[in-house]
Amino acid sequence: xxxxxxxxxxxxxxFGPQHWWPGETRFEVVVGxxxxxxxxxxxVEKAIKNLKKEKMLNCRKIANMDIKKLEKMxxxxxxxxxxxxxxxxxxxxxxxxxxxxxxxxxxxSPDEIRTELLSLNGIGNETADSILLYAGEKLKFVIDSYxxxxxxxxxxxxxxxxxxxxDFFEKNLPKDIExxxxxxxxxxxxxxxxxxxxxxxxxxxxKNICKYGLSxxx
DNA sequence: ACCCAGGTGGCCC
DNA sequence: GGGCCACATGGG
Numbered sequence: 001x002x003x004x005x006x007x008x009x010x011x012x013x014x015f016g017p018q019h020w021w022p023g024e025t026r027f028e029v030v031v032g033x034x035x036x037x038x039x040x041x042x043x044v045e046k047a048i049k050n051l052k053k054e055k056m057l058n059c060r061k062i063a064n065m066d067i068k069k070l071e072k073m074x075x076x077x078x079x080x081x082x083x084x085x086x087x088x089x090x091x092x093x094x095x096x097x098x099x100x101x102x103x104x105x106x107x108x109s110p111d112e113i114r115t116e117l118l119s120l121n122g123i124g125n126e127t128a129d130s131i132l133l134y135a136g137e138k139l140k141f142v143i144d145s146y147x148x149x150x151x152x153x154x155x156x157x158x159x160x161x162x163x164x165x166x167d168f169f170e171k172n173l174p175k176d177i178e179x180x181x182x183x184x185x186x187x188x189x190x191x192x193x194x195x196x197x198x199x200x201x202x203x204x205x206x207k208n209i210c211k212y213g214l215s216x217x218x
Numbered sequence: 219a220c221c222c223a224g225g226t227g228g229c230c231c
Numbered sequence: 232g233g234g235c236c237a238c239a240t241g242g243g
Contacts, residue, residue, distance in 0.1 A: 020224090037225040043241060044224085078240040082226085124226050144224060161232085188224050196222075 003156055004172045007206065008179070011186040014205035018185035021134035026102045027059055029135040033127050034086050035077040047074040059100040063091035086122030093120060106136040113138070125162045133184070139177055141169040142184040146191030153195070155211040 001009075022041075023029040028048065035044045050073040051057040056065060071084040091100075098104040106113060110132055117128040125143070132138040143165050151157040157168050173179060194204040201207055 033224085036223085038223060038238090039225085039240075040223040040242070042223095043239095046241090076240060078223085079225090079238050080240080082238060086226090122226070126225060130224080142224090146224080184224085192223085 002172045004169065005174075007150075007154070007156070007209070008173075008183050008186070010205045011190055012182065015186055015189045018182060018189060020181055020185035021130075023134075025057075026106075026135045028057060030090070030102070030131050031057065031087065033130040033135070034090065034122065035074060035083055037079070037083070037127060039078045043076045043078060046076040050074070050076075059091045059102075060095050062087055063095040063100070082122065086120075089120055089122060102135065106138070110136075110138040110140055114140070129166070133177070133180055137177055139170075139175055139180065141166050141173070141180050143169070144184075144188065146187050146195065147184070149195050150187055150190060150206070153210050154206055 021029050021032065023032055031051070032044055032048060035047055048057065051062075054073065056062060056070075056073065062070065065088075067084055067088060070088065071080050074080050074083055074087070077083060094100055094102070094105060113136065114128050114132060117123050117131060118125070123131075129140045129142045132140040133142055143162050147169075148159050148165065151159055151165065157165060159165055169183075173183070190204075190206070194200055194206075201210065204210065
C-alpha cells in the first residue's frame with residue numbers, strides 16, 4: 001500500500017466520512033468555493049443562507065444584481081467587497097459564455113476548464129480545483145495549506161509548488177473521484193483539529209508517522 | 219486579548 | 232521563483 005493510502009486510511013478511521021462538499025446544487029458548491037477563501041465555513045453558511053432566503057442563489061440573478069446589495073448579503077463571509085466582485089465576475093462570465101449553464105461549462109476536458117477558471121480574477125489554484133472536483137466531478141486533487149503542512153511534518157513529500165504536490169497525490173492515488181473528495185476533506189479536518197498553534201499531537205491519528213514527534217512544530 | 223479560518227492578487231526583488 | 236502585504240467577519 002502507498003504511504004498516501006496509509007495516511008488516508010488512518011484519517012478515515014479516525015474521523016469517518018466527511019460528506020463534502022455541502023451544497024444542494026453545483027452552483028451552490030461554486031459559490032461556496034469562492035466565499036470560503038481563507039474563511040471559516042460557518043461564516044460562509046450564513047452568507048449562502050441569506051442568498052437562499054432572498055432567492056438570489058442563481059447565476060443569472062447574481063450576474064445582474066446590484067453589487068452593494070450582494071455585498072450586504074455575503075458580508076459574514078469576510079473580504080466581502082472582493083468576494084462580491086469575484087462572484088459577480090464568475091456569474092457574468094458563465095451567463096455570457098454558457099447561458100448560465102454549469103452542465104455546459106463542465107462538459108469539456110478538466111485542463112481546458114481549469115485554464116478558463118484561472119483566467120477569472122479571484123479564482124486561484126485551490127478554488128479552481130475545488131470547483132473542478134466537487135462541482136464538476138473531475139479527477140483533480142485539491143491542495144491547500146493543510147495539505148502542505150501535513151506533507152512537511154510527516155516527511156511524505158518535500159514541497160515546492162502547488163502543481164508538484166498535486167502531481168504527487170495524483171500519481172500515488174487510485175483514480176477515484178470519491179477518494180479525492182474524501183481525502184481532501186479529511187486533511188482539512190486533520191488540520192483544524194491537530195495542526196494549529198496549540199497542537200494536540202498525542203491524540204493525532206498521524207502521531208506515529210509524523211517526523212516532528214510531540215514537540216516541534218513549523 | 220489574541221489567533222486564525224476550506225486563498226488570491228499585487229508588488230518587490 | 233519566493234517573501235510580504237491587504238483584504239474582513241466571526242468563533243474559540
